[in-house]
Amino acid sequence: MTTEKGSASAADEPMVVDDFVALTYHDRLPPETVRFADGLIAGRIIGQRCPQCRRVYVGGKGFCAMCVVVMGPESEIDVADVGVVTGYTIITPVRYYGQTKTEPFVYASVLLDGASSVLGGQEITGIAIDAVREGLRVRAVWKPPEARNYEGHSTRGWGSLAGGIVGFEWTGEPDVPREQYKEFAV
Amino acid sequence: MTEQHDDRHVVTTTLEFPYRRSLGPVIGGFARALAEERIVGVRTQAGDVLVPPTEHDPRTGESVRDGFVDVGPAGEVQSWTWVSEPTERHPIRRPFAFALIRLDGADTALVHAVDAEAIEVMRTGLRVVPMWRAERTGRITDIECFVPAGLEG
Amino acid sequence: MPADDIAIVGWGQTPSVASTDLTEPQLCLAAVNDALAMANIDRHAIGFTCSGSCDYLSGGPFVFISNLEAAGAWPPISESHVEMDGAWALYEAWVRIQHGDIDFALVYGSGKSSPSDPALLFPQQLDPYYLEPLGLDPASLMGMQARALLDSGTATERDFAAVAARSRRAGAANPKAQTLPNGAGESDLDIDALLAAPYVRAPLRAHDLAPAADGAAAVVLATPAKARELTDHPVFIRGIDHRLEPHQPGVRDLADSPSTRLAAQKAGLGANGGGVGVAELYATSSAQELILRAALGLGPDVSVNPSGGALCSDPVMATGLVRIIEAAQRVADGTTRRAVAHAVNGQVLQHNLVCVLEGER
Numbered sequence: 158m159t160t161e162k163g164s165a166s167a168a169d170e171p172m173v174v175d176d177f178v179a180l181t182y183h184d185r186l187p188p189e190t191v192r193f194a195d196g197l198i199a200g201r202i203i204g205q206r207c208p209q210c211r212r213v214y215v216g217g218k219g220f221c222a223m224c225v226v227v228m229g230p231e232s233e234i235d236v237a238d239v240g241v242v243t244g245y246t247i248i249t250p251v252r253y254y255g256q257t258k259t260e261p262f263v264y265a266s267v268l269l270d271g272a273s274s275v276l277g278g279q280e281i282t283g284i285a286i287d288a289v290r291e292g293l294r295v296r297a298v299w300k301p302p303e304a305r306n307y308e309g310h311s312t313r314g315w316g317s318l319a320g321g322i323v324g325f326e327w328t329g330e331p332d333v334p335r336e337q338y339k340e341f342a343v
Numbered sequence: 344m345t346e347q348h349d350d351r352h353v354v355t356t357t358l359e360f361p362y363r364r365s366l367g368p369v370i371g372g373f374a375r376a377l378a379e380e381r382i383v384g385v386r387t388q389a390g391d392v393l394v395p396p397t398e399h400d401p402r403t404g405e406s407v408r409d410g411f412v413d414v415g416p417a418g419e420v421q422s423w424t425w426v427s428e429p430t431e432r433h434p435i436r437r438p439f440a441f442a443l444i445r446l447d448g449a450d451t452a453l454v455h456a457v458d459a460e461a462i463e464v465m466r467t468g469l470r471v472v473p474m475w476r477a478e479r480t481g482r483i484t485d486i487e488c489f490v491p492a493g494l495e496g
Numbered sequence: 497m498p499a500d501d502i503a504i505v506g507w508g509q510t511p512s513v514a515s516t517d518l519t520e521p522q523l524c525l526a527a528v529n530d531a532l533a534m535a536n537i538d539r540h541a542i543g544f545t546c547s548g549s550c551d552y553l554s555g556g557p558f559v560f561i562s563n564l565e566a567a568g569a570w571p572p573i574s575e576s577h578v579e580m581d582g583a584w585a586l587y588e589a590w591v592r593i594q595h596g597d598i599d600f601a602l603v604y605g606s607g608k609s610s611p612s613d614p615a616l617l618f619p620q621q622l623d624p625y626y627l628e629p630l631g632l633d634p635a636s637l638m639g640m641q642a643r644a645l646l647d648s649g650t651a652t653e654r655d656f657a658a659v660a661a662r663s664r665r666a667g668a669a670n671p672k673a674q675t676l677p678n679g680a681g682e683s684d685l686d687i688d689a690l691l692a693a694p695y696v697r698a699p700l701r702a703h704d705l706a707p708a709a710d711g712a713a714a715v716v717l718a719t720p721a722k723a724r725e726l727t728d729h730p731v732f733i734r735g736i737d738h739r740l741e742p743h744q745p746g747v748r749d750l751a752d753s754p755s756t757r758l759a760a761q762k763a764g765l766g767a768n769g770g771g772v773g774v775a776e777l778y779a780t781s782s783a784q785e786l787i788l789r790a791a792l793g794l795g796p797d798v799s800v801n802p803s804g805g806a807l808c809s810d811p812v813m814a815t816g817l818v819r820i821i822e823a824a825q826r827v828a829d830g831t832t833r834r835a836v837a838h839a840v841n842g843q844v845l846q847h848n849l850v851c852v853l854e855g856e857r
């Protein structure tokens with residue numbers, strides 16, 4: 158490429174620029190998320206039971222996506238803080254912008270007793286990570302009451318337990334037979 | 344749906360996106376010229392000078408001709424608006440004008456900020472000149488803003 | 497092959513409000529269920545679903561996938577999404593239903609603008625080289641456009657205020673629109689009061705600019721045969737088309753909208769407004785309404801934005817679809833036999849869609 162007047166420097170080299178975009182959002186939490194978050198702070202895990210299909214969602218989105226019907230406060234029930242690992246992976250962190258982890262960690266799906274939806278992305282403790290397996294019985298590890306807060310809740314996802322629960326630990330009980338959770342296994 | 348909530352029901356999140364872009368020959372040429380305190384355009388097959396330059400003639404979709412044409416640096420305001428309360432993303436932190444500026448020798452207009460001190464100074468047809476940053480990196484903001492001709496100090 | 501006259505047989509819209517604490521899927525659910533109830537069909541009769549939304553508005557990755565739950569996506573459905581106003585989702589569904597193998601299509605558009613500041617977010621829709629680094633916000637672009645219109649000699653700031661006053665008066669009677677302060681009438685006194693307000697982006701004042709809102713809207717489309725089975729007064733889409741102008745504002749004549757004019761021609765609107773009684777136009781500034789009226793050739797006898805239009809409520813990503821709904825409503829209730837709806841995408845009327853609607857009475 159030539160110029161009519163003067164010449165651009167090093168014009169044959171591709172010009173590369175860095176750009177950094179930061180976008181800030183202020184989310185007003187939806188009513189069912191507020192009730193779910195308040196439940197965690199009070200040491201309860203609240204599920205929403207569909208009036209039509211009876212599935213129990215933790216946490217609820219305010220509607221059943223299978224039946225497309227609204228679920229309000231009247232649909233809410235407590236579910237247990239113990240459950241079963243239905244699937245997992247072990248993540249070896251690679252370096253990318255925003256990654257804070259440096260050591261391999263477990264990323265597990267947990268089906269709480271009485272629930273019909275799994276909680277994704279849970280950490281499992283009390284057992285070596287190479288011993289984590291499907292069917293493992295686990296119990297919620299609660300934050301001390303004074304440390305519980307609204308962490309992790311947003312309008313763009315549901316079911317974060319981070320405000321009240323740091324993860325799940327192995328109960329030491331025998332594994333749950335796959336027959337009992339296979340509908341939820343990945 | 345409009346009830347008031349206390350603040351703990353409002354969650355603030357900042358999403359961050361780091362990008363790296365290769366500018367290509369046309370925008371890259373414009374960017375290199377900015378770093379040298381020059382403004383360049385490209386010529387379409389029909390002979391019009393596009394500033395800011397694009398790879399194609401917006402009217403025909405044809406590739407523009409090879410080579411750059413120096414334009415400006417002064418130009419004329421074609422349209423403008425007065426920003427009485429700048430946002431944190433705007434290039435000027437006090438009231439200013441955004442303007443479509445047709446630089447001398449160009450057939451299209453470039454958007455940039457005009458630091459005119461007061462709305463009364465602004466008018467369509469106003470002659471403006473660029474104020475260059477001392478440190479230039481090949482970005483449109485290498486031009487800090489334009490100012491009315493004669494006020495460039 | 498000439499397009500079949502697809503009909504609109506159901507619609508729904510949430511109230512559009514400055515800020516809701518409902519999630520976007522919840523907004524979609526309300527609009528979709530209302531539209532299906534009005535059409536009086538089961539959701540499983542839907543052969544194709546298309547939605548329009550923008551994840552950047554609320555900052556949620558794959559919100560458009562969550563929204564799909566509002567359509568009832570199990571068992572798996574045939575669906576598509578456009579990162580555009582719901583009016584373009586309707587366009588895609590209109591094309592899809594022409595294939596002749598389905599009876600019904602569901603369309604919805606949704607957006608939550610309240611979590612972010614449009615003035616800070618929207619520069620992100622502009623090119624990252626020349627415009628975005630300046631933080632160029634929609635209102636500033638609209639200010640430059642309004643100035644270009646004033647300079648063309650075809651409008652005055654008083655004309656802008658008259659558009660705003662008429663829109664606010666109409667919007668006050670629309671339960672789905674926002675309740676705005678300083679509701680104004682059409683008298684000179686009211687217009688004087690509006691003109692006394694400070695500029696936000698001179699020559700535009702707050703009332704000249706569409707207030708972003710949260711909301712959702714949905715429409716059910718049907719083949720002509722199914723439409724006649726369902727209703728005695730189907731609303732037919734006689735033509736629909738959309739056209740695009742270049743991205744850079746400096747290569748366009750901002751005081752005109754040639755893409756609207758061309759889309760109207762291709763949609764078969766006809767000369768001088770094509771005999772429509774009602775026009776619902778997605779103008780995000782009062783000046784844009786004047787530009788659109790001129791491009792569509794609408795005379796003073798046409799009722800423009802009887803809903804109040806976007807100047808009363810702009811549920812971004814649903815607003816264009818709402819215009820089609822508001823126009824269809826007035827054809828269905830016999831207010832007019834023929835109406836035109838307009839939707840916009842991009843900045844300062846860059847991309848325009850025109851939809852001509854007609855009833856049989």
Ligand SMILES: [Zn+2]
Nearest residue numbers: 207210221224
């Ligand atoms: Zn259900």
